[in-house]
Amino acid sequence: MGIINKCLFPVAGYGTRFLPVTKAIPKEMLPILTKPLIQYAVEEAISAGICSMTMVTNKHKKAIENHFKPHADIEKSIKNTTKEVLLDEVNAISEQCDFSYVEQQEMLGLGHAIYTSKPLIGVDAFAVILPDDLCTSDSDSVLLQMIKLYKQNPDCCIVAIKEVPESEVDKYGVIEGELLKDSNNAYRVHNMVEKPAPIEAPSNLAIIGRYILTHEIFEVLKSTQPDKNGEIQITDALMTLAKVGKVIAYQFQGRRFDCGSVKGFIEANSVFAKEQLQSL
Ligand code: UTP
Secondary structure, rough: OOOEEEEEOOOOOOOHHHOOOOOOOOHHEEEEOEEEHHHHHHHHHHHOOEEEEEEEOOOOHHHHHHHHHHHHHHHEEEEEEEEHHHHHHHHHHHHHHHEEEOOOOOOOOOHHHHHHHHHHHHOOEEEEEEOOOEEOOOOHHHHHHHHHHHHHHHOEEEEEEEEEEHHHHHHEEEEEEEEEEOOEEEEEEEEHHHOOOOOHHOOOEEEEEEEEEHHHHHHHHHHHOOOOOOOOOOOHHHHHHOOOOOOEEEEEEOOEEEEOOHHHHHHHHHHHHHHHHOOO
């Protein structure tokens, strides 16, 4: 108990905020500099000791699968040139990790996407990364920080949280909780509200795209009712577990870029570009 071997990447969404580019290119393939968001996400999972990657995808997202497969023609054309190293990182990922894919047939929400992965997940707890939330950290990756907390609380799901301006709480699931004993960054969650109006929000601690989920989540998702838009929300399923004290919210150390929004995507590219230019 307490070991996380699998990471799930729900990537079936259409990324409509990025149209027209996402008509033919999956949102997760958009680059921060020259590396696609999905590769940053997989690298974060590897940094947390995980080598088994499962993606919930759809028929329009084959580019993600191709990204982690060898490309013999390109490799042949750059062999023995200075460009050879440019594929080293992604080739190393393909060699050390296994990838599995399952199609979400209908876009019925993040909770439904996670439920779709059930046959591939097995019986243990697992990590979830939403690749459009790009997280960076000077020390342990955000996922590794969360796994360390999970090991001390193996009956609980862990959600990553971040303080957001009050005016933005209506874009997130927001938690209400009390600090765990001897902790200044982990809360036992009592309540979670999906996209509250600022005046009704229980806090400004917003859930972002990193989770550790116990296998119990599948049982709960099975009986979670769709919301008014017909989507099954992971927040609603987690609320059922929070009621019995089984959800911990963790305020991680590090920076998060909301690359699911055009503003956050531009910001990430600008911060990474500045760093790269300084190092040249
Ligand atoms: P978003 O709410 O960001 O939706 O999904 P989206 O489709 O990716 O983007 P927009 O809003 O149209 O621009 C959050 C995460 O949940 C996944 C998405 O792929 C993304 O990683 N998701 C969402 C699914 O896999 N299936 C769904 O039915 C819904």
